[in-house]
Amino acid sequence: MTAGHAAPDDPAPQRRKRRQFTRRQQVLDTAARMFFERGYEATTTQDIGAELGLLKGSVYYYISSKQDLLFEIVQEYHQDTRAYFERILASDRTPIEKLRELITTETAHTATNLTRSSLFYTEWRSLDPDRQQTIIAERARHERAVESWIREAQAAGDVRPDTDPRLATFAIFGMVNSVYRWFRPDGRRTAEEVGAEFTELVLSGLSTR
Amino acid sequence: MTAGHAAPDDPAPQRRKRRQFTRRQQVLDTAARMFFERGYEATTTQDIGAELGLLKGSVYYYISSKQDLLFEIVQEYHQDTRAYFERILASDRTPIEKLRELITTETAHTATNLTRSSLFYTEWRSLDPDRQQTIIAERARHERAVESWIREAQAAGDVRPDTDPRLATFAIFGMVNSVYRWFRPDGRRTAEEVGAEFTELVLSGLSTR
Amino acid sequence: MTAGHAAPDDPAPQRRKRRQFTRRQQVLDTAARMFFERGYEATTTQDIGAELGLLKGSVYYYISSKQDLLFEIVQEYHQDTRAYFERILASDRTPIEKLRELITTETAHTATNLTRSSLFYTEWRSLDPDRQQTIIAERARHERAVESWIREAQAAGDVRPDTDPRLATFAIFGMVNSVYRWFRPDGRRTAEEVGAEFTELVLSGLSTR
Amino acid sequence: MTAGHAAPDDPAPQRRKRRQFTRRQQVLDTAARMFFERGYEATTTQDIGAELGLLKGSVYYYISSKQDLLFEIVQEYHQDTRAYFERILASDRTPIEKLRELITTETAHTATNLTRSSLFYTEWRSLDPDRQQTIIAERARHERAVESWIREAQAAGDVRPDTDPRLATFAIFGMVNSVYRWFRPDGRRTAEEVGAEFTELVLSGLSTR
DNA sequence: GATGAATGAGCTTTCATTCAT
């Protein structure tokens, strides 16, 4: 973990390549950070404008509505998530290895994208029903995958037979998704270290030995 | 697990003895449920009134402000929490046993008090700074206790030496505190079963054997 | 000036004879004092009730409306006023003597009935138009009388000819009616002393000698 | 006195130079007039908006709160007051001349700034305690100055020795501050005439000859 | 006489959003 005063969600190098630094992106980033810090409802368009040196009306040159703004931010996170999820799904590893990779990656990813991930987990209720569905469905896919991997690993004798795959899945996501609550980029551990540690914890908890 | 259409946080028998069924308590319960379902910000005093068959102004016969309402609800949960936490702290068990009991109890307690616990974890940001501190401090106490128990158990050789007690603590609370997100009283498992399963998972994950 | 901790508008002996000490009168007195202290708008029926050991709804056993309450209080003052005014009007003194007596009496009366007089001068705007008229008309009668006495005294050579009777009248009432702003029954001067001093000031200000 | 339908507090020429005619000033002026006519409590933000051709919410584009609005209006008056008061205080005239000038100026000033002065004297109780203090302190300064001038003039033999300087001060301010109650800019007398007349009345009332 | 409960109207204030310039 690099020390320093890094802002949470300071766009990492690899992200910088993907997302251009337009003024629009700046608006998204600023809003994301403020939503993270104060919550979506508690952040006014005026606040966002002020942070950008704009009046609240002017923000609308860049966005179509406050809710759209939130949705786009959440979408960015969502798409990154989908990328590695599909990759793991499509890989030809064993269930236990997939499990290991998903936990590691998702934990690290959450830690690396603090603000966006927190919105994904906490502010999605401010979205309209349709959009909420998108989020819920995505999460459900992850959960179903993990649950089935556990079930398969159980069948293969790699996971304790007395474990309830469903509950174990909830436990895993509870753990992984809580990272945004306490992780800080300038803390004692890197995102990768946290991913590794959490993975170890879960797998040895599930393991038959 | 009892089947049926039980409302979340349907006051369990033992609670019924503790909190009388005054009209005031009914207001608290209704508000708690609505805050849980829609979020604090998204629930208006008008909504609460309508649910109770009152006009929005009439709700103020029972409460002093919407925020106070939230605080009192959260306080109720908070006090229950404190009760078992102090009991465990004061007991003369081994660290590993205390850990076991806290995880079991806290998981089951969260599951049994769905709405209040969810507010405790999700809506506390709508409270004023002073009141937020109350909540944060309480959570920190639990965390510090768990972390030190892990550390002691590690010293006693009961917990793997390569585990980071801090991260393990975060993992535990992430897991336990996420229960309100998916647990439903009429689901497949009872609150106690979930508590037992989670405890097993964590302890075997930490264990040297 | 009687020393002591007398409440403003502590009913003087002669009043005690006129107004019985019913619970109703107690409500009027309490309300009068509170209106005086905080203003009519700023005093709620709840405040009044609390002071009397009643709930706000219960106050309505004694009054018909908050505005009526104010009106009755103001009326009490008004009637006392009218009593001495008619007496002076009907007397066969010289204009200058009538002037002297009105100023003396009105000043002392205001000082003796602090709370009611203050309402008469400051809160009458909270009354409905008809009732406002009652007050305005009463004041106008006093003013017209004073103005005409000054004019007559001027004709008789007792008052300086370069004085504008109208402005002098306004000056007199401005002075006399301001008493409620600073007079306190436990202060350095008695109501009568203030009356005498003010009279002296005005009359020597108007006098040809 | 200029004839006509002049609005009370119609900005006099010299004021017009000092305060620009921004929309914001228009809001202040309109509110001042309405507070004067109906009282602060009785004037709603809706009323003010309607008078300006705005919705109540829109008024908040120009003000931060209704109470701030009142305070700013009162402040404007307060500052003008302070200007001439300091000038008189600092002058090297005799006490009796200072007295003369203050009465003359304050009377005329009140008459020239009807609405603002009336708020200064009648609606200050709607301000919060801190702001009330500002007003009270300012008034007390004027009173203390006048009282000490009278006392000095008395020592110099210019004022009757049997006069109570304290009561005389109250009389003077009662007179002067009542001007807003009856003065109308299109009336029989100009503000200056009233100032001169009142001064004459007071000084000959106090004078040893 | 007094209470507890509720009403209903109105108030101040906030805020996302629009739009002519």
Next chain:
DNA sequence: TATGAATGAAAGCTCATTCAT
């Protein structure tokens, strides 16, 4: 691009008043 001005809908809250008990 951005501003200034305004909208309009809604929110939290207050309070005089009513009325069955």
